Amino acid sequence: MRVAHLSDLHLGARAYPRREGGWNLRERDVASAVQNAFLAVIRLEPRVVILSGDLFDDPDPPSTAFLSLLRGLDTLRQGLPDVVVLAIAGGRDTPAVDVEPGPLAVLDALPGVEAAAGSPRSVHLESLGLHALLVPHRAARASPRPELRPDPSARWNLLVVRGMTADRAGEHDDALVIDPARWDWVAVGGDHAGGVPAPGVRVAGSLERVGVDPWKMQSDDTGFVMVDLEKGTSEFHSLPGRPVVDLAPVLVDPGDPAVGTRRLRELLEGLPGGIDGKLLRVRLQGDVIRADEAIEPGLLRAIRDRAAHVEIRLDAGVPQDPGEEIPRRSAPVGLAWSRHGKEGGTLALDTGIWALTAEAEADRVALATALARLDPSTGAAPAPGSGPPSGAFGFRWVGDPGNAGNAGRPSPRPLQTENAGSKADAGSDADAGSGQAPAPDRAALRAEWVELAGEVEAGSLEWVRDRQAAESRLESCRERAHELRARIRQLGEQGPRARCPTCRKPLGEAHPELMATLEDEWEAVVQDGTWWRRRREQLEDKPAGLREMEREVLRLQARLQARGVAGSGEPGAGGGRGSGVEREVNR
Template identity: 50%
Template sequence: MRLVHLSDLHLGFRSFPRRERGWNLRERDLATTFHRTIQEIARHEPEVVLLSGDLFDHPDPPSTAFLTLSRGLSTLRGLLPQVTVLAIAGERDTPFTPADPGPVAVVDALPGVEAAAGAPRAVHLQEHRLHALLVPHRAVLRPPFPELRPDPDARWNILLLRGTPVGRERGAEEDWGNAASLSRLPQVDPEGWDYVALGGGHRHRLWRRHVWSAGSLDRVGGNPWREATEEKGFVLFDLVRGEGEFHPVPGRPVVDLAPVRLDPQAPEVGGRRLREVLEGIPGGIEGKIVRIRLQGSVDAPAAALPPGLLRAVERRAAHLDVRVGPEEPEAPEAGKAGGEGAATGVRLQWQGGGEGAVTLGPGLWALVAEAGADRARMVEALREQNGEAPPDPGVRAPNLRLRLEAPAAIPAGMAGAVPGQVQLLDDAAGLSHLLRRLQDEGQRGGDAQEGSRGPGGGPEAGHISEEGAGNRGEERMTGGDPKLRFRLREARADWVEAAGDLEARTMEWTRERQEADTRLQTYRDRARELRGRLTALEAQGAQAACPTCARPLAEAHPHLVQLLQEEWETVVQDGKWWKRRREQLENRPEDLRELERQTLRLHARVETLSEGGEEGEGTEGRQIHGLAPESGIQGEAPAQGGAALPFRVDRTSLRAAGEFLRRISEGEIQGLTQEVDPEVVQGMTPGDPGLRLLREGGEASLPGPGEAAFLAAALLLAGLQRPAPVPGGRNRVGLMTALSGAEGDLRAVRTLEVMADATLPWPVLVVLPPALLTRCPELFQGTVELLRDDDGRLRFRASPGGVAWIHLHPLPEDSLESC
């Protein structure tokens, strides 16, 4: 009695702009992987196939996703007429409204399929004396939880559940998220079941001998490079023997290149370094999903590389993602808090149809309402109760209260915070004025935008580079001060020397990573080949053909199988060693990090001296013209002509915001810059802060229609990640309102993915409609929904985050790590 367990198909998932035969490239990739998996499953002839959630990428999938699933299951039944498919809904294909059954309920109508979308469901297969309990996402997201009991009269008991175990797994912290106690979670006793199939999380994992998380079939999400070294596939489990095995399924290769340092003054040097890294990729980059990480003080990556180089790489790869800046830190698991001592303890309290509160930890929190007017009321209530803005009588709801309250005691990791004080970082309180002014400028017949491109519409005058942003010769940099000029030259020499040492060490690390990549892929390919030969030999028995003479093996069959089995085990062991080696080399070694820190300190000194500052001042404290300094946080008047932003915006922040914009737009926007010199940006009007989006080719232009929301998100993210001290030691909470009107378009989803990938030290409240929340519910720590009763009265309802957590007990001391 064998079963196959797979999960997280994410059919209908779309990402990256490239299309192939009318399909989005990634949507077609997942469909191809699914059909390839169906063929592989049929070779093993299981009696039951388990699908543990997220069959579709969102609860309103395109028709192509339904077609892919129905054709795949039809093919499976054609190859295995007696097979039964058991399926449950996950967080992605569960509608936000409980009354909506969702797409998985439709799958239940297909022949040979038994599915559960909302409530738990027991299925009995009499021919196998098998009892299966199907527990979808909605049943374990909030109490009351179902009782998970096996059937004592059944020969086999299978639990199919959408949830991720938490607790003490071998060195893990007991603080697993935002729940107060493990006893308040769904309790799963694995000993009462013959197999427990878990869904949730994209990495396959063996929790116990008969408890598996199958992981996703492909690398989905906006950051597939996070799982570049993880194999994808399905679990084959033999109920009689009580043993399982993970079977990998190949997908489109994902390549994450080692960082390449750029010198804005020498594009050919950066181009040479990038070509060397590209040439070291086994098999080249053709048809692969490639990420290039560039380091250096550049506003747009194309400006610091030879012309056309990135475009040439983009044409060869299936998708090219360019990141500028330091290596991104590992993000916490979806739906999980940001680590030890990170929880701020700030409480969001509400009144309206009852009272309630939820404790906010770092990460994204959703404020949801169906009607746009109700979303505006929530924002108005937050601003009014926290003293951030005067009330708007046209929006205010008298019986609606939302308030942020800091804890009486300061949590660990929050040194300097003051009890009872919370600062609301509102992306619209001041930023909206700035964006409105920029949009007004862009709507004046295009004069300002054309002016930003320079005479004749060319990009020369509008191209903002390091030199155009303040480095226009030592004389101008130093104001003619000979002492300052000498210190600048000395600092540059130290920086160049450190950058050379950094480049040499980086190339050494790069070569080690590439060797590990090559060896790991070689061992994986060999293991698949040997496994295929073993499977064929076992199926054909003594009549299998000899690989040398093509005659039946007869009595030599067991000996050959044993030899191949031993070779396969050796290859697997060696492959595991190289996988660990590759994982060790994923992050930069400490000596390389120290070289980078030293280089950055020297470069900051060069920038300080280049802009006429005193040594030790650094770039962090210099304000950008037209934007308020820290006085904007303290409620003082902003600078003349500027908009009061609740955080500092300087060149470092603009580069960080530009990187977020590049990721949100998937390369359409190359960066963000600010220039206040009318000689550089022509057509500037009085009060214009000079913020411009950098397009491909170096063109600097005003935000276009619909881009203001993403600019707001990028600036808020950059401000939240600044390490500057909080004025008065107050706790911070971000408020993101720019996506309130987005109904789930790909760029809005991408914005939320980028925000969730960022390391957020504070909670961020995101105001959004349910249609957008259902596209990526796992990104949020929790949800506060504003509802209307039948008589129109408003009330709040709080829900936990999009990922359902379970308590798997008892966990043995030898709990296994990821396979």
């Protein structure tokens, strides 16, 4: 008894605006994946086909989604006239209103299709000796939970559900608990990545890399599962989908787009297979708010023209460790201000998100002016037409701004500056308030920054090359495995009459030997692919040492800018003169 298990078709998904041939590009990708899956299932000749939820991407799918599913089921019916289709609704194709049956109710009217859209449903196929319990999304989340009971009189008991096994139920208190020991097989839908959570249980995964973040599935295969109930085994059959590429972060210089352009172009040139027709994500790391501040517009246009879709993510500031907790403040504090050394009042900072930034002298003046415009007692804006008071201002924290998560972090230093309309006393006080470090200190800081930035760039290139090499080897293994599996299937169907690929004569008695050789080669390729897949996953994130060096580079860059080095040709000076590293090297 062979069963095909498909899941998470997501017909009608329209993720991005690009269109081809009158279709939304991603909707067309999903429809093609479903049609290719049904054609592959026909060649494997199962007796039962399972569709375990999320057949549609929305409970009110477009007509094109219905058309794609009906066309696929018709293809399946023509190739396998006696096949039985068992389908359940997932969260995506379940309406929010309980009284509405949803789009899967329509499938019940089709010959050879048994569907469950709202309540659990038992299906008895006496000719096959099979009992199937269909538990759709709504039933799996209902209270009280449905009773999952097999039929002891059936030869085979099959559970189709969107839930989880008992060993993982502790992670989710409201989960539907499954005992696999009571069933011959449990077919689970819901996880696009697929997997084997327990013996006798299989999550099929999706047919395409769908969802708001398809790049999370960059290293995952898409396809369906073939189950042999007599042997209690399953085999995953991968299907080609639209490739997705998540580039390594590009460290950019906000003052010089040429730096980011060069680094991004180096990444793209080393990418196996290029970017044509792929879903591409570009991550820019630096203090920028628009992509064209970091990358020249010409390169951005060329990327968008060639790729099927481009997502650009801007990661500003110092990279944060994934496990580093974001500090939170639980008690209100205040900001006390003074003018000409005399206390003026306190501005209340209620519990919540707040930020005060003033490193450079011009920023301190702007912040002092903005704060001076507020009423000290209420924090309200002044009356129209009123300007800031004149005179020198000072600010200090009242309370403990770091009392909830900032232990061990430096507290914000007092901001001492002058109003834009007044002059500070000349002499040593002015030098002290300017934030300038002595010349030898600035030179040493600049040298340290240049050296560390060079190490970061070299380490990043090495990491990118290793990652791209792993991707290339993994893709080669996948392609070779597909070729071998197709050749083995063809030889198995033709038998001894199959012709030798070299001399074109019938294989005859050499047929079993060639089959064994190809099987051995296929297993070796699969093992190599598994190793390269794990290697690719290991290289998904930058090494911890490299991330720490990047953080230190940004810290040094901020210190240089704060001490006035930026105005003398250092990072952040802008003007199109190249990055600080390049300028330092060219001196």
